[in-house]
Every structure is written in structure tokens, then in C-alpha cells.
Amino acid sequence: MFPACWSPLKPCFGPRLLGLKRLSALFLSRFSSSMEAPRILFSPSGRSLFDEPLHLSVEGLPPGQEVTLEASLEDERQELFEARAFYRADAEGRLDVSRSPALEGEGGSFSGLEPMGLLWSLRKPMRRLVKRDVRRPFVLKVDVRGGGPAEAPGPLLAHAAHERAFLGEGTRRIPVREGALRGTLFLPPGDGPFPGIIDLYGTGGGLPEYRACLLANRGLAMFALAYYGFEDLPKQLKDLHLEYFEEGVNYMLKHPMVKGPGIGLLGHSKAGD
Structure with missing residues (x-):
């Protein structure tokens, strides 16, 4: 025989179970937020003019993690221009290239505080980046990989793309x-x-x-x-x-x-x- 309190007519564990459910929900909420996938943020978002400042940041990284940011852009002749820099996330797992200096390291395109470094350092040996059709924007691609200057590039953590246009709205x-x-x-x-x-x-x-x-x-x-x-x-x-x-x-x-x-x-x- 089960105890009387197990009867569905006498749910004596109801309040206790409700409390456990609330604790579980709170734990899962905090766990999921701490495990949030890294993401790249652009400002302006989505599209900007080629001569307009572009702000880039990354959220959702483990606090203090060193990462590699890789930028690439392909011109109309399928020539690929690339840049790379190493950064360290802050205590909240955020990375703002306008505030965080790039770390020194072999293979980096630049170091120090360079808010637009991933754009001005895009290069391909013996090639010059030239826009041949102003009606079509360049597509800037940015990858975030684990690992800093002392490590080999790690797994891909985040990817995003942004259009850099020449022909402004209404021009x-x-x-x-x-x-x-x-x-x-x-x-x-x-x-x-x-x-x-x-x-x-x-x-x-x-x-x-x-x-x-x-x-x-x-x-x-x-x-x-x-x-x-x-x-x-x-x-x-x-x-x-x-x-x-x-x-x-x-x-x-x-x-x-x-x-x-x-x-x-x-x-x-x-x-x-």
C-alpha cells in the first residue's frame, strides 16, 4: 500500500514539487545564459557605406578567453583579401574592438588599439583592392575562432557577414x-x-x-x-x-x-x- 499522501486526491508533495520546479527553471535559465553561443555584432548592422566607420564587437565568450578574429573580402575577380588579429575577452565575456587592443603575435595583421584594423589591414600579396562595380557592395565576412597568438587557430565560434556599399541610398x-x-x-x-x-x-x-x-x-x-x-x-x-x-x-x-x-x-x- 502506498502512503495516503501519494494519492492524487491528497497531493501533499505539491508545494514541494512546485518549489523544485522553480529552482530547476532558475538553474536552467542561468546555465543556458552562461552557455550562450558567441555572436558577432556590427554597428551599423547589416550594411554600411565603404567610407563609414564600422563598429564590431563579440558577445557570449568565456570570460578572459583569447580568440582569433579573421576577416575576409572577395573582389569581383574572386581575389580574396584577408586580415587576422588576436584579442582577449573581458570579465563578462565581451570583446569590443574599439576598446580592446589587439594582442601581439606572429600571424596577426596588426596589434594595439585599432577599431578599424580588420578593414584597413585586409590584403592579398601583389594585389590591390579596387571596386569595379559600385552598384554591388563588398561582403565582409568575419570569423571568431578559439585560441590566441600562442596557439593554433581553434574551432569556429561565430561567423557573420556585413555589406560595405559604395552607392548610397538616393544617390x-x-x-x-x-x-x-x-x-x-x-x-x-x-x-x-x-x-x-x-x-x-x-x-x-x-x-x-x-x-x-x-x-x-x-x-x-x-x-x-x-x-x-x-x-x-x-x-x-x-x-x-x-x-x-x-x-x-x-x-x-x-x-x-x-x-x-x-x-x-x-x-x-x-x-x-
């Missing part, structure tokens, strides 16, 4: 094929008119647009002007006809979205001529 990209001119006009959001600048590059030729695009996001009417090595323009850099650049200036001065009476010129290398 207009307008291909220009007028007369002899070959280029791209970028107009900022808004009604204008805007200060106008012609943007020229050097002996690489072609039509780089990334600088003009980024400056247009900041309120300037930017005309990225090609002058050789593009479409039907001369293939080689030999004789330059100044009338071509004068035509570019006149195009900008006549444009209703461009504020006169002067036009700025921005260039480097051969474009300095």
Missing part, C-alpha cells in the same frame, strides 16, 4: 555618352543644384567610379571622366587633347543639377597634368 548613377565624352555622373539625393567636380584617374586607364560615387553620397555632383583605355577612347596613353577635358567642363557647367560658376578638378598621378 543617382548616370552613364554619360555625350559627344566625345565617356564617363559617369553621380548626383546626390535631393533637388540640387550641387557643387560640381570632375574626377580623373591616372595611368591605369578605364573608368574608376568608386571615389566619385563615395563623394556624391556626401553632397557633391561628381563626374567620373575616362580619357583612355575605355570603350572607343584611345587604347594607349600618348597624345592628350585638352579640348576633351574642356568639353567635360562645359558639360558640367550646363547641367541643371550642377552649381556654377566654377567646376572643381580632382585627380592624381597622370591626371595631375
